[in-house]
Amino acid sequence: MTPAGGGxxxxxxxxxxxxGAFGITLIAFLGSVFSPYYAWKRRAGRGEADPLQHCALNVALYGKARRWAMTERRSGAVRRGADFLAIGPSSLAWDGSALTVLIDEVGAPLPRRVRGSVRLYPSAIETRVLALDSAGRHxxxxIAPCARVEVALDRPGMAWSGPAYFDSNDGDRPLEADFVRWNWGRARVPGGTAVLYDVERRDGPLSLAMRYDDAGGVTDFDPAAAVALPATMWRVPRKISAVAPAVVDTLEDTPFYARSLVAAEVIGQRVTVMHESLAMNRFAATWVQAMLPFRMPRV
Structure with a gap:
């Protein structure tokens, strides 16, 4: 997949x-939507900004040894194939039955190395692609809402396994062009995974609630009314369409983005939701853009 210019x-x-002692998120970006360098290039308006000049693997570890790494790299550091993507020294590869991510990154602002492997085993593969905006630009x-991972890191030293989730997004324009805010969450429920989308688009709202079965089926369900969660330290608003939610831990707290663990009732089950909230007007603010290079260095 090659994103369009600006996409x-x-x-x-x-x-x-x-x-419950450890957690991990991995995001491989072609055209990093959170890159200040990519945003500055688009703002300069000198032709279409090339997404392949702004690529990164974001690695975040949670628990006893927290780490954050997101080094942006140019197209010369990117190698791609039908079932392979390398960004700098890290890579993702699909062998037909599992996704293997080899990680070799250095954190920021503290330069601590993150190195090792994550192997993800899907229960089933979902082939549907859903539009998130009325024009189909996003x-x-x-891909694999129901999965398991095996994590084996030597920097920092840890090995664990647990339930996992794997998806992809792509778009033809920057997120801030078409979205004001979004809240997303996924939770393991008996026999499957529930996914919640609550998006404030610039042309109107979007709400999605789906239950994906381990065997591969998917059904829509009626979500609970949206409930406001406490704002983060940076005053990023959070909400979730679930019953009796409570924030267990705020994993990431930035001026425009928050990732949280939320205890809530979803489809009649008390579960732990991996939840994210995004404020795109905040991201586009000049003062926020000026702060981001401290967490997102560019090679």
């Missing part, structure tokens, strides 16, 4: 350990 594609994995594919 993007990303592949996303998140997982929690069976004992698309979402939940």
């Amino acid at each position: 993007y594609a990303w592949w996303y994995v998140d997982a929690l350990s069976d004992d 698309r979402w594919q939940p």
Whole structure:
């Protein structure tokens, strides 16, 4: 997949350990939607900004050894094939039955290395691609909503396994062009995974609620009324369409983005939701853009 000029594609994995002690998110970006360098290039208006000049693998570890790495790289550091993507020294490869991510990154602002492997085993593959906007410029594919991972890192040293989720998004324009805010969440429920989308688009709202079965089936369900969660330290608003939600932990707290663990009732089950909230007007603000290079260095 090659994104259009000014566009993007990303592949996303998140997982929690069976004992709840560890977590990980991985996002491989072609045309990083959160890159200040890509945003500055688009704002300069000198022809179409090339997404392949703004690629990164974001790695975030949670639990006893927290880490964050997101080094942006140019097209010369990117290698691609039908079932392979390398960004700098890290790579993702699909062998027909599992996704293997080899990680070799250095964190920021603290330069701590993250190195090792993550292997994801899907229960089933979802082939549907859903439009997130009325014009079809932004698309979402939940590739493996029901999966398991095996994490084996030597920097920092850890090994664990647990339930996981794998999807992809791509778009023809920057997110901030068509979205004001979005809240997304996924939770493991008995026999499957529930996914919630609550998006404020610039042309109107979008709400999605789907249950994906381990065997590969998918059904829509009526979500609960949206409930506001406490705003983050940076005052990013959060909400979730679930019953009796409570924030368990705020994993990422930035001026425009928050990732949280939320305890809530979804489809009649008390579950832990991996949840994210995004404020795109905040992201586009000049003062926010000026802060981002400290967390997102560029090679």
